[in-house]
Amino acid sequence: MRAPLLLLRGLQTTLATDNGALTVVDGVDLDVREGEILGLVGESGSGKSMTLRSILRLIRPPGRVSGEILWRGRDLVPLREPEMRAIRGREIGMIFQEPMTALNPVLSVGRQILENLRAHTDLGRTARRNRTVELLDLVGIPAAAQRVNDYPHQFSGGMRQRAMIAIALASNPSLLLADEPTTALDVTIQDQILKLLLRLRETLGMAVILVTHDLGVVAQSCDRVAVMYAGRVAEIGEVSAVFAAPRHAYTLGLLQSVPDARRIRQALRPIGGAPPPPGTVGDRCAFIPRCDFATAACEVRRPPLISIGGGRLAACVHGDRLQQAEWAA
Amino acid sequence: MMDTGLLPVLSTEAAPSSPGAPLLVVEKLTKTFPRRQSLRSLIRGEPRKRVHALSDVDLTIHRGETLGIVGESGCGKSTLARCLVRLYRTDSGRIAYAGLDVGSLKGADLRRFNRRVQMVFQDPYGSLNPRMTVRATLAEALSVHRMRPPREIEGRINELMDLVHLPRGAARRRPHEFSGGQRQRIGIARALALEPDCLVADELVSALDVSVQAQMVNLLLELQQRLQLTVLFIAHDLRLVRHLSHRVAVMYLGRVVELAETEALFTRPRHPYTQALLKAAPELDPRLRSTSDAVRGELPSPVNPPPGCPFHTRCPDAIALCMTVRPELKPLLDGRLAACHIAAAEDGLAAL
Numbered sequence: 001m002r003a004p005l006l007l008l009r010g011l012q013t014t015l016a017t018d019n020g021a022l023t024v025v026d027g028v029d030l031d032v033r034e035g036e037i038l039g040l041v042g043e044s045g046s047g048k049s050m051t052l053r054s055i056l057r058l059i060r061p062p063g064r065v066s067g068e069i070l071w072r073g074r075d076l077v078p079l080r081e082p083e084m085r086a087i088r089g090r091e092i093g094m095i096f097q098e099p100m101t102a103l104n105p106v107l108s109v110g111r112q113i114l115e116n117l118r119a120h121t122d123l124g125r126t127a128r129r130n131r132t133v134e135l136l137d138l139v140g141i142p143a144a145a146q147r148v149n150d151y152p153h154q155f156s157g158g159m160r161q162r163a164m165i166a167i168a169l170a171s172n173p174s175l176l177l178a179d180e181p182t183t184a185l186d187v188t189i190q191d192q193i194l195k196l197l198l199r200l201r202e203t204l205g206m207a208v209i210l211v212t213h214d215l216g217v218v219a220q221s222c223d224r225v226a227v228m229y230a231g232r233v234a235e236i237g238e239v240s241a242v243f244a245a246p247r248h249a250y251t252l253g254l255l256q257s258v259p260d261a262r263r264i265r266q267a268l269r270p271i272g273g274a275p276p277p278p279g280t281v282g283d284r285c286a287f288i289p290r291c292d293f294a295t296a297a298c299e300v301r302r303p304p305l306i307s308i309g310g311g312r313l314a315a316c317v318h319g320d321r322l323q324q325a326e327w328a329a
Numbered sequence: 330m331m332d333t334g335l336l337p338v339l340s341t342e343a344a345p346s347s348p349g350a351p352l353l354v355v356e357k358l359t360k361t362f363p364r365r366q367s368l369r370s371l372i373r374g375e376p377r378k379r380v381h382a383l384s385d386v387d388l389t390i391h392r393g394e395t396l397g398i399v400g401e402s403g404c405g406k407s408t409l410a411r412c413l414v415r416l417y418r419t420d421s422g423r424i425a426y427a428g429l430d431v432g433s434l435k436g437a438d439l440r441r442f443n444r445r446v447q448m449v450f451q452d453p454y455g456s457l458n459p460r461m462t463v464r465a466t467l468a469e470a471l472s473v474h475r476m477r478p479p480r481e482i483e484g485r486i487n488e489l490m491d492l493v494h495l496p497r498g499a500a501r502r503r504p505h506e507f508s509g510g511q512r513q514r515i516g517i518a519r520a521l522a523l524e525p526d527c528l529v530a531d532e533l534v535s536a537l538d539v540s541v542q543a544q545m546v547n548l549l550l551e552l553q554q555r556l557q558l559t560v561l562f563i564a565h566d567l568r569l570v571r572h573l574s575h576r577v578a579v580m581y582l583g584r585v586v587e588l589a590e591t592e593a594l595f596t597r598p599r600h601p602y603t604q605a606l607l608k609a610a611p612e613l614d615p616r617l618r619s620t621s622d623a624v625r626g627e628l629p630s631p632v633n634p635p636p637g638c639p640f641h642t643r644c645p646d647a648i649a650l651c652m653t654v655r656p657e658l659k660p661l662l663d664g665r666l667a668a669c670h671i672a673a674a675e676d677g678l679a680a681l
Contacts, residue, residue, distance in 0.1 A: 043538040043539070043540065044538055156627055156628075158627055159627075186401035186402055186565065186628075187401065187565060187567070187606060187609045187610050188401060188605060188606065188609040188623055188624050189401075189627065190609065190611075191608075191609035191610075191611075191622060191623045191624075192622050192623075192625075194611075195620065195621070195622050198620065213538065213539065214611065215539070215613055216568070216610070216611030216612060216613050217611050219611060219612060219613050219614060219615040219618075220611040220612060220615070220618055221611075239615045240615045240616065243613070243614070243615055253540065254539060254540065255613075257539045257540045257542065257543040258539060258543075258568065258613055259543075259546070259568045259569060259571065259572035260572075261568075261571060261572075261595070264571065264572055264591070264592075265550060265572065265573065266550075267547045267550060267551075268543035268546050268547055268572075269543065270540050270541070270542075270543030270544040270547065271540035271543075272544075274508060274541075
């Protein structure tokens with residue numbers, strides 16, 4: 001088993017809003033191993049993007065992050081901004097859903113990669129320029145040498161996402177945080193970007209946390225998956241194991257909501273209702289109001305994420321009962 | 330809060346896959362949009378460039394069926410929807426509704442057509458008036474089209490709320506007080522207020538979370554069965570299109586490249602673009618992984634569509650003929666339509 005690169009323990013993120021403090025990440029426990037692709041799925045508002053931002057401490061005060069973020073054994077939570085900057089964008093890179101808003105529109109793509117190389121590597125001027133073209137080539141920009149001086153608006157959506165990956169790769173990070181990198185893209189371009197991430201992981205040995213709401217994307221590109229609900233991890237495990245036999249009622253519900261090719265034009269089984277607003281869960285399972293399996297046992301406390309064997313963890317009292325619910329049949 | 334409605338399982342017999350009478354027939358529909366021209370090119374007297382959004386589209390939508398339209402952004406699927414509900418004036422071609430040429434309709438006939446074909450938009454927040462309560466929105470639709478005498482409007486609003494499974498009391502509220510899925514229900518209720526025959530659903534569920542998507546899919550299936558609606562379901566999510574559609578048309582660069590019964594299309598796609606699209610769509614089964622790209626390259630510019638087959642620039646099977654001669658959308662042996670030289674040759678219908 002590969003060593004954990006990143007460990008989150010009791011990660012909590014609180015944002016300040018007009019209506020008071022809002023806890024959007026509510027005790028996340030997660031580990032990321034060297035070189036793996038970890039999927040982070042859940043509905044809007046489940047806290048998956050916020051978890052990602054919290055790792056890099058991209059939370060604007062008075063919002064705050066607490067708990068432990070152990071990066072190679074070192075806790076990032078107490079670090080001060082200058083120390084954090086040596087890790088953010090260098091050891092841990094990040095890419096976003098909307099490349100157009102993350103890229104600087106008045107600087108050429110090449111220039112933005114050069115900047116990152118200057119900030120995070122010891123390369124000389126010529127070496128930086130060569131490396132820039134190399135990086136664009138690596139991420140699959142055709143005729144990279146000619147396109148170095150192009151501006152983001154001259155790139156298509158897929159090309160922009162490739163450029164953003166090239167910028168993130170400039171510092172040779174050990175972990176890439178990808179926040180819905182393909183959500184805005186067409187399916188054939190999404191496929192190309194996901195395959196690119198898989199290849200990069202192979203060649204560079206870089207770990208990736210891939211935030212997505214698409215279970216298909218998880219099935220096709222991740223090694224392990226963490227399912228998030230109401231600011232917490234509901235279940236985590238190998239993708240094939242989780243998809244074959246979910247051990248949290250929410251995971252089961254998500255998988256059942258997806259149309260099945262064998263049951264064309266028949267009613268789907270949606271999860272009724274909506275996720276709870278942040279801060280309203282209290283000390284019980286957050287999924288109770290929408291759960292078909294809920295019993296009095298679920299009311300006792302918020303179920304902790306516990307090991308259930310096979311490297312899997314789940315925070316569900318009724319994990320065993322789910323196995324009888326033949327969701328795939 | 331919201332009732333998701335435990336539906337009875339809707340049988341496939343309810344809406345027969347055998348075609349009913351044609352309801353909407355689209356012939357050689359073409360739509361282009363002018364591009365902004367620079368001053369320099371204007372002074373030089375260069376011709377204005379145009380985006381070719383739809384080129385010679387032929388389609389037939391049968392009464393009672395769901396026709397799925399898939400394709401990537403820029404393929405023309407939304408333009409097609411907007412042409413059908415007359416939000417865009419077409420450049421050329423013909424749309425016939427129940428045998429009548431829509432382009433020549435006037436007065437009461439035109440208003441009747443407007444009522445019969447209703448569109449539901451992807452972004453209900455952008456298509457509902459934020460200052461109007463749901464009741465006001467529905468009442469306006471009902472009175473403008475004189476669907477009900479004034480004293481019956483209140484009752485009809487309640488019926489419509491029931492139909493889309495929203496609590497009647499919610500009619501007092503404004504759009505911002507609803508969640509995305511609920512707003513989408515309001516959009517549907519507004520469309521249904523006019524008792525349409527045909528619903529054009531443009532990316533109806535694309536912005537919703539998967540569990541809410543499933544609720545909307547169920548609603549659509551239920552309404553279609555209850556009201557005998559014909560549905561044009563436009564989406565980029567292949568899994569949803571497969572689930573809902575009787576037949577599916579695949580569009581690429583403003584043209585229909587393949588049109589077939591849903592199962593035939595998904596189990597044995599014949600056009601290389603359909604094949605690429607299906608291969609690129611992420612399967613839910615982790616055991617079915619591939620490591621190679623489904624298709625290379627990106628969509629060519631719709632300002633200068635490539636000559637010959639529009640897909641030849643990305644097609645793995647393209648031959649010299651594909652670069653010069655555009656394949657027509659023609660029936661293959663099993664009756665489906667495809668616009669591909671190679672598929673036609675495979676079926677012995679053309680020589681290469």
